[in-house]
Amino acid sequence: DAGVIQSPRHEVTEMGQEVTLRCKPISGHDYLFWYRQTMMRGLELLIYFNNNVPIDDSGMPEDRFSAKMPNASFSTLKIQPSEPRDSAVYFCASSPLRHTQYFGPGTRLTVL
């Protein structure tokens, strides 16, 4: 298996622009997680899905953030409009039931 795939790997955008991050989980994994990592706050869980259904989005910072999982092999995290404080590394991870998570390579987002 190729592991969790994320795209793009790097994104540089200007404040106010829409940003879409993409994730393909490992086939057969029931859970998908979106995280944000910064030096100041460490690894923060934004939202997670079980069988394509959002279970807990309490970590989503505000309405500018939204996430979807239209099918078992694809998820998106969208920021609209983006702000400089959104600059971080965004990780997607997937997990089979009752097991640990496997992380993708991350997307480094810079908002100017």
Add this chain to the structure above:
Amino acid sequence: QKEVEQNSGPLSVPEGAIASLNCTYSDRGSQSFFWYRQYSGKSPELIMSIYSNGDKEDGRFTAQLNKASQYVSLLIRDSQPSDSATYLCAVRAPGNQFYFGTGTSLTVIP
């Protein structure tokens, strides 16, 4: 109180020594515990999991769990410079949420 707490370090040990990393968690119902290693600029990588009280050994790594004290630790024997990284403690809570500590930075000095 944070769900998972770790000493941020940095922790420095000489090559060949034992590195000891510690973690405490707040949810007594948690059943699954993990240690991840994260090299600078890379994604977290699972190195150990532990589910029951006691020790679990895998090569140079030993995870220790004490549920009564809500304490998890990771020992790295014969530390190598390649072990230099940030180590993240993670706990899977009863609701299937994962909580991560902020990580401990380890430097192994040749």
